[in-house]
Amino acid sequence: MRLELVPRGDVSPWARALAPVAAVVAAILIGGLVVALMGRSPLAAFQVYFVDTLSEDWGLQEMAVKATPLLIIAVGLSFCFRASLWNIGAEGQFIIGALVGGILPLYTAGTEAGAWVIPAAMVLGALGGLAYAMIPALLRVAFGVSEILTSLMLVYVADLTLDYLVRGPWKDPKGFNFPQTVNFDATLPYLAEGGRLHAGVLVGPALALLAWFVISRTLFGFGVRVAGEAPKAARFAGFSANRMVIAAFAISGAAAGLAGIVEVLGQIGQLKPGISSGYGFTAITVAFLGRLHPLGMIFGALVVALTVIGGESAQIALKLPLDLTRAFQGVLLMCVLAADALVSYRVRLVTVARA
């Protein structure tokens, strides 16, 4: 007995559009089952996880704030993933972006430096992430080293570099020996008085729109798609594979670095360990939840942000472990991938009578 996937042929666009919705519903049902098995009420969990966050103003604002770094990173990563390049080191590029971008606000803290520091820091942050992403890209182009290994290993290097700086040379002298820098003066302004929304929240959707334009309208975006789709056809089209590696890593590194400095300037206001809490990895989920489509990733980032906030509330209200949230994100991704597969293929059970 074995299972076979049989192509369905033409699939209606409606089925494709509804697949992620069905996936979210399926994931919620599975999550509810797990909650029930843990002896809590699935309805109460649903209330805490989704309804509370979505029905209150602070919840929605928090969602947008949490979704911002995820979306910025995912939009960048989608260029790599579309070109079949596996940059899984966005976490490291995020941290280096925060570090490099943090230099200016760090050294101008307490001085009369003007508002120019903020845009300059954002540019530096993007360049920092870009430069850091060039390490796996150039190693791949020059020596054929797998970018999966190098980009992942460089995450730990970045993490420990941040650790060293905030415990050593960059430590706030008046910070009671906490591993953190001084509070920056240059931070992103809030969009509304008393709210949680900082100006960086606008960066994500703006980048998503830009990415959508680049992917669907420009020759470069076309090259990215062809490179992932059919490498030999890309070569036939005259698109250099090496240039594509450099460009895709440059974009995703710059985006991750930008996300890092936006998070620091918008949310945290200083450098300290744990500025990321795994955004660079979670963004991979976001990218595939949105099927690498820039607009789909906006949806993906919001859904994942919702589970993070809901998970924190559930921890407090229902004493559910935070690991459940991570497991739920995993279940969600599996459901989305499965829904995509089931839209394109029919599962057939083949029973083979054996003598």
Next chain:
Amino acid sequence: MARSLDPQGQAGAPPLVSLRGIVKRFGELTANDGVDLDIRAGEIHALLGENGAGKSTLVKILFGLLQPNEGEIRWQGRPITLSSPEDAGRLGIGMVFQHFSLFDNLTVAENIAVALPRSESRRSVARRIGEVGQRYGLALEPERPVWTLSAGERQRIEIVRALLREPKLLILDEPTSVLTPQEADTLFLTLEKLASTGCGLLYITHRLEEVKRLCTGATVMRAGKVVAACDPRVESVRRLASLMVGSEVTEVRAAPAHQLGPVRFELRQLSLAPEDVHGVPLRGVDLAVRGGEIVGVAGVAGNGQAELFAAMSGERLAEGPDAVVIDGRPVGREDIDARRRRQAAFVPEERNGHAAAPNLTLSENVVLSRHATGGVAKGGLIDSRAAAAVAAEVIRVFDVRKGRADPPAGTLSGGNLQKFVVGREILREPGVLVVNQPTWGVDAGAAATIRQALVDLAARGAAVVVISQDLDEIFAIADRIAVIHDGRLSATHPAREIDREKIGLLMAGSAEEHPHAA
């Protein structure tokens, strides 16, 4: 040709295998629609049909790879179900696939042993390889690694592998597509010997001359249905062809008399190391093609055709600028887009994945090869309306049949996609066109359209290079013929003055000849 077992002579016995009313559907497509087929012991039975006629589906059903939705399979008169290739193997059905499934780094004996029961010792395998080889004229050295072997030798491994399981029915899918004429002759002798022992053979091909020569029965399929079952020895080739395509086949019209122009495309001592260990290096290739002529490059697959195409097109750069010359300009160090801007155009062998990206639409595939030469992209932006217009023009002029308005390239049939990728280049009116395997695996109707377009393009003054394994094709359209063997290109010979035998010897690399001698 005398045969010991004539199918007509044993009409009383049930056929070895008989298919009745086989229906196989894939979604909305009915690939086999009530197919009947009988193969008798000792018979070489041809299965003819264009690409997409349903031959492969039928064969996969017969080999247990697919299960029919309806219909019955009888083996020596008994109804059976074939739910896997193991079932088929147990009954004695063997298959030689068109694309070899061999491990390049293993030896001949190892490749054969993997297909046999594990209990059999290596020594006994080697002994049996020798026996079968002797009986059927299939010489093989058991200890040679496969990557050192020619396509013909590799095919012998596949055949020996099938024969060691002592099949009663052997299915061969386009077996001569990778062989020289001499190798094909050897194969025919083997197959005739095999048939004389009572083994039934199902021979799938689109080469009608072979069918007439070898087969004693034929079943012709078109659009999933059997349109004729006949004796190919009494039918004319033209009639068989028209049964296949459903209309009289048009032959290529010779181009109107025209003057040859100056040399437009030239290779000068082009040498290039292979990209990987199993590749073929190009060794001092010389070639000059004048405007108005077609030069055919014949050769057995895997003798450097892919490397030659990559070097001609600029997918790989030559070592010096002078190695490739277009209209007098040295372009050896220019990439494929730069060469396209010099009015050159290229069509690689592989339709899906090289000439076209299968999941992109036809109009996006126009951008693929046209973006550098203007019209469909400007300032880094794609003009999708212009690309769609070009696609529509190609579709109209080359009669590309498709389902939806602008479908993904991969949904087209082989012949239609090939017409599209060739048409995409020809409508640019290139001054130089290099085509690798222009009609490989394409139905007769599409092949005729493509060949005619190549002949007409040359007549309008373009220099055309056609790399092809199909000698019939080369003789049909080429003015001059060169042969590639082991990365070396022979001198060109006027097509009127060279015969198949000479070409066959060149293809086998046995004729000593210096490129500058002719």
